[in-house]
Amino acid sequence: MADSTNLQIDHSTPWHATSVETVIGELAVVPDAGLSASEVATRRERWGENKLRAAKTVPAWQRFLRQFADPLIYLLIAAVIISLIAWIIEGATGIPIDSVVIIAIIVLNAIIGFVQEERASKAVAALQDMTAPTAKVIRAGQRHEVPSASLVPGDIVLLEEGDTVPADARLLSATNLLVGESSLTGESVPVEKVAGEVEADAPLAERTNMVFASTAVAQGVGRAVVCATGMRTEVGRIAELLDSTSSEPTPLEREIAGVGKALTVLVIIVALVVMATVYFITPDHSAASLITILLLGVSLAVAAVPEGLPAILSMVLALGVQRMAGHNAIVKRLNSVETLGSATVICSDKTGTLTRNEMTIEEVATVDGSLALSTLEQLDDEVGGDVDEYRKVLVLGSIANNAEVRSSDVTSDRAEIIGDPTEAAFHLADRRLGLALPEFDRVREVPFSSARKRMTVVVRTRKELALVDDASGGNDPSYEWVIAKGAPDVLIERCTRVRTNGSIMPLTDEHREQIAEQVEHLSALAYRTLAVAARPAQAADLDGDDEQVESDLIWVGVVGIVDPPRAEAGEAVAEAHAAGIRVVMITGDHPTTATRIATDLGIIEPITVPDPATATADLTRPPLALTGRELDALNADQFAEAVRTVSVFARVAPEHKLRIVETLREQRNIVSMTGDGVNDAPALKTADIGVAMGITGTQVTREAADMILADDNFATIVSAVREGRGIFANIRKFLRYLLSSNMGEVLTMLLGVALGTVLGLRLEDGTVILPLLATQILWINLLTDSLPALSLGVDPVPRDVMSAKPRRLTDRVINGEMWSTIVFVGVVMAVATLLAFDWFYPGGLLDGPHTTDEAHARTAAFTVLVFAQLFNVLNCRSELDSAFVGIAHNRWLWGAVALSILLQVLVIYVPVLNHAFGTVPLDLEQWLIAIVLASSVLWLDELRKIWLRARARKQVATASATHVATNE
Numbered sequence: 001m002a003d004s005t006n007l008q009i010d011h012s013t014p015w016h017a018t019s020v021e022t023v024i025g026e027l028a029v030v031p032d033a034g035l036s037a038s039e040v041a042t043r044r045e046r047w048g049e050n051k052l053r054a055a056k057t058v059p060a061w062q063r064f065l066r067q068f069a070d071p072l073i074y075l076l077i078a079a080v081i082i083s084l085i086a087w088i089i090e091g092a093t094g095i096p097i098d099s100v101v102i103i104a105i106i107v108l109n110a111i112i113g114f115v116q117e118e119r120a121s122k123a124v125a126a127l128q129d130m131t132a133p134t135a136k137v138i139r140a141g142q143r144h145e146v147p148s149a150s151l152v153p154g155d156i157v158l159l160e161e162g163d164t165v166p167a168d169a170r171l172l173s174a175t176n177l178l179v180g181e182s183s184l185t186g187e188s189v190p191v192e193k194v195a196g197e198v199e200a201d202a203p204l205a206e207r208t209n210m211v212f213a214s215t216a217v218a219q220g221v222g223r224a225v226v227c228a229t230g231m232r233t234e235v236g237r238i239a240e241l242l243d244s245t246s247s248e249p250t251p252l253e254r255e256i257a258g259v260g261k262a263l264t265v266l267v268i269i270v271a272l273v274v275m276a277t278v279y280f281i282t283p284d285h286s287a288a289s290l291i292t293i294l295l296l297g298v299s300l301a302v303a304a305v306p307e308g309l310p311a312i313l314s315m316v317l318a319l320g321v322q323r324m325a326g327h328n329a330i331v332k333r334l335n336s337v338e339t340l341g342s343a344t345v346i347c348s349d350k351t352g353t354l355t356r357n358e359m360t361i362e363e364v365a366t367v368d369g370s371l372a373l374s375t376l377e378q379l380d381d382e383v384g385g386d387v388d389e390y391r392k393v394l395v396l397g398s399i400a401n402n403a404e405v406r407s408s409d410v411t412s413d414r415a416e417i418i419g420d421p422t423e424a425a426f427h428l429a430d431r432r433l434g435l436a437l438p439e440f441d442r443v444r445e446v447p448f449s450s451a452r453k454r455m456t457v458v459v460r461t462r463k464e465l466a467l468v469d470d471a472s473g474g475n476d477p478s479y480e481w482v483i484a485k486g487a488p489d490v491l492i493e494r495c496t497r498v499r500t501n502g503s504i505m506p507l508t509d510e511h512r513e514q515i516a517e518q519v520e521h522l523s524a525l526a527y528r529t530l531a532v533a534a535r536p537a538q539a540a541d542l543d544g545d546d547e548q549v550e551s552d553l554i555w556v557g558v559v560g561i562v563d564p565p566r567a568e569a570g571e572a573v574a575e576a577h578a579a580g581i582r583v584v585m586i587t588g589d590h591p592t593t594a595t596r597i598a599t600d601l602g603i604i605e606p607i608t609v610p611d612p613a614t615a616t617a618d619l620t621r622p623p624l625a626l627t628g629r630e631l632d633a634l635n636a637d638q639f640a641e642a643v644r645t646v647s648v649f650a651r652v653a654p655e656h657k658l659r660i661v662e663t664l665r666e667q668r669n670i671v672s673m674t675g676d677g678v679n680d681a682p683a684l685k686t687a688d689i690g691v692a693m694g695i696t697g698t699q700v701t702r703e704a705a706d707m708i709l710a711d712d713n714f715a716t717i718v719s720a721v722r723e724g725r726g727i728f729a730n731i732r733k734f735l736r737y738l739l740s741s742n743m744g745e746v747l748t749m750l751l752g753v754a755l756g757t758v759l760g761l762r763l764e765d766g767t768v769i770l771p772l773l774a775t776q777i778l779w780i781n782l783l784t785d786s787l788p789a790l791s792l793g794v795d796p797v798p799r800d801v802m803s804a805k806p807r808r809l810t811d812r813v814i815n816g817e818m819w820s821t822i823v824f825v826g827v828v829m830a831v832a833t834l835l836a837f838d839w840f841y842p843g844g845l846l847d848g849p850h851t852t853d854e855a856h857a858r859t860a861a862f863t864v865l866v867f868a869q870l871f872n873v874l875n876c877r878s879e880l881d882s883a884f885v886g887i888a889h890n891r892w893l894w895g896a897v898a899l900s901i902l903l904q905v906l907v908i909y910v911p912v913l914n915h916a917f918g919t920v921p922l923d924l925e926q927w928l929i930a931i932v933l934a935s936s937v938l939w940l941d942e943l944r945k946i947w948l949r950a951r952a953r954k955q956v957a958t959a960s961a962t963h964v965a966t967n968e
């Protein structure tokens with residue numbers, strides 16, 4: 001048994017220059033069995049995880065302390081010092097109340113910020129786990145798929161097209177193995193890899209018997225033994241140069257940071273103006289009075305700057321991304337959420353995304369005719385003749401095949417399919433008809449790729465496989481065969497002969513036409529078509545080049561495969577169209593099949609056949625579908641025009657996908673593009689939102705993508721767009737809320753000081769009576785900037801979010817309309833707060849029976865401002881709709897409001913807090929007046945929205961009237 005105790009990982013001879021036997025010996029592994037579970041555990045203990053050194057994790061206490069590294073906090077700390085000085089000057093008796101309150105507020109603020117950041121980064125980490133790469137290994141004699149991080153030296157890994165090589169490994173065997181190593185060597189052409197020995201001094205690019213971590217398998221298959229993992233791999237050596245964790249700020253984050261900066265400057269100016277005004281008006285220039293003025297300025301600045309914005313923003317994005325993951329859309333970066341909401345074109349492949357990828361052969365055709373599989377099933381075994389010809393198509397398709405069907409129950413729909421469902425369709429058909437495959441060994445495979453659209457095998461059968469008549473009329477008892485299957489239009493180019501009426505004839509133009517018609521007919525019925533061709537093998541086929549093997553073939557027949565559209569795809573297409581998003585199908589399949597399915601799903605309009613008697617042909621109408629070959633024939637302008645007008649591209653190769661994405665982006669679209677094969681990676685990287693398949697996709701595309709569909713389903717892309725738009729709408733809600741609330745606070749203080757004389761808020765000697773104390777402003781800020789704002793960020797996605805055109809990424813988030821709302825609400829809040837103060841303040845403008853004293857007046861004003869902000873949460877749920885629409889739907893919001901009310905009640909009734917915040921208990925009447933005044937924010941905003949809605953309706957009416965007029 002393998003023993004790791006004397007494993008020589010750091011041996012002196014390089015791995016590539018040693019014989020395979022020595023490598024295996026040194027790594028102490030039996031290639032067919034792999035390592036045992038306990039051995040893997042021991043080695044992991046010793047060599048650690050197969051990961052590049054993760055960015056150093058900052059300990060929690062440091063992350064907490066980082067919360068204090070903020071200019072606004074410095075201001076607050078300055079405020080603490082100022083109030084301490086004031087307390088000392090006043091004789092240092094009792095507790096320095098203001099300092100204690102401000103310190104408590106600083107600490108609470110830091111805790112809230114810390115908790116929000118932690119949750120956001122946990123959500124992102126959970127997503128990273130979901131998208132962690134995996135590797136196929138042989139362990140304890142079994143094939144497993146394990147996280148790449150769990151690999152250890154000595155593990156046997158299996159590689160195939162589309163895999164990312166998980167560790168540095170020495171090849172034990174390789175078939176047609178090409179590996180793209182550009183990430184390591186800069187060489188853009190994939191390198192051919194072979195198991196063998198290489199000179200000790202060969203440079204990295206020439207070590208063709210090794211595969212290296214993080215490179216991509218472009219083609220073929222291989223088996224290798226892991227020699228180095230983690231930081232000991234070649235890529236590990238240069239890992240310091242790679243910083244994959246740094247994340248660019250999103251346009252939204254940048255805009256918000258910009259707004260934050262501008263506001264900070266503005267607020268500091270306002271604070272200075274307020275401080276200067278109060279200073280010059282007040283005759284008392286004692287130290288205590290100066291300190292009060294300074295405290296006021298600092299609190300105002302701190303309260304008015306929306307410092308909680310970035311933390312709330314990343315938390316809302318993170319929560320949204322978590323919710324999307326629950327709906328099968330795994331977004332890898334937070335920025336993608338924003339881009340998703342602005343998508344204008346969704347390019348999707350067909351098979352498996354728009355269709356179910358449940359392939360069933362329904363029709364079999366030879367050049368002599370065609371038959372439904374169900375008919376074939378009913379025919380007797382003995383019939384022979386033509387029927388045998390159809391059966392041959394199916395058997396040959398099952399030989400040129402890499403899929404497997406497990407389950408003895410032939411009729412069961414639940415047969416377990418291993419491999420490509422297109423290939424499995426042949427096995428399923430054979431089982432249905434009870435056809436047995438001859439025993440055979442595969443000598444060679446020319447693998448399938450979506451660029452080649454065919455695959456070929458060379459097999460040696462144990463018994464003769466009667467297929468081809470020899471010149472004398474008897475069947476050629478050949479034991480070695482070339483069998484190919486692939487797209488009919490591609491395969492026919494490789495055929496020179498055809499099997500007809502049981503014998504072989506040269507392939508004539510009539511045959512070609514006949515076959516083309518058959519394929520067209522099957523495709524028009526939405527069948528996916530796959531042709532089968534074969535010929536006896538010659539010696540040269542065993543090791544000659546691929547071109548030679550796939551030539552001079554004999555056309556045997558073609559099958560029609562049904563792959564039903566996904567039920568939800570049609571609805572998703574309609575939803576996308578309603579949202580102003582174009583859907584484009586880009587598929588490797590036949591143009592007629594593609595057009596038919598695109599029509600069924602509503603991607604393109606059904607073709608209405610014009611009445612030949614009256615209609616004139618519309619030559620300007622763009623074609624319904626274009627093929628890759630047709631695209632190649634277009635010049636740049638024609639190509640751009642085609643991309644603008646055509647929504648189905650068929651028989652395309654991955655490089656067409658790339659050109660289509662590039663062109664769409666040049667046309668200022670925000671493009672989402674799906675892909676599954678290794679060659680799709682460049683198109684995914686170029687797209688604004690690259691989408692990879694979670695089930696059928698390759699590792700390479702998953703790494704290149706921004707989003708992974710856990711269910712491979714087109715409808716998931718559309719629902720991700722919906723979520724993206726919803727999250728964006730919510731971001732606007734809390735922006736509106738935070739900014740209008742802060743505006744309310746600033747305007748209250750500014751107007752309070754400016755209109756002091758008018759409102760009677762001055763003492764005889766001119767001393768300014770402040771509507772709110774510094775600590776009260778800080779309290780409001782703490783209370784309203786956190787939970788209520790956050791609860792808006794998780795508001796349910798509005799139902800009409802998919803009925804508007806996509807937002808342009810360049811559009812400002814906080815536009816003119818939003819600024820006017822912010823100012824409007826801010827003014828209402830300030831006026832309501834000042835009215836409350838004046839109402840209760842002796843000598844105020846509204847002097848009357850309700851007059852009490854300064855403390856009561858201020859407590860009432862304080863309460864009005866807090867409640868006005870809570871009413872404003874309801875306003876901010878929609879730009880145009882009444883706050884009462886769906887008012888009960890967000891329980892977080894009601895929780896946040898209830899908690900805020902409770903805290904405000906505590907501040908008013910708990911004696912310690914009275915002392916700290918300069919408040920006094922209010923009676924019922926005072927409460928009622930305060931709440932009625934505060935609610936004006938809600939009612940007045942409702943009125944404003946009614947006016948806005950009427951205006952919007954009028955605009956629509958005028959626009960359509962103009963439209964009608966111009967059309968006439």
Ligand SMILES: Nc1ncnc2c1ncn2[C@@H]1O[C@H](COP(=O)(O)OP(=O)(O)OP(=O)(O)O)[C@@H](O)[C@H]1O
Nearest residue numbers: 349350351422450453454455485486487587588589
């Ligand atoms: N396993 C296979 N062996 C041989 N030919 C195949 C195989 N799978 C598909 N083909 C042929 O190649 C064509 C292109 O296949 P490809 O996988 O690129 O696209 P697709 O699956 O048809 O569609 P999409 O691009 O929408 O996923 C198919 O239409 C089919 O005729």
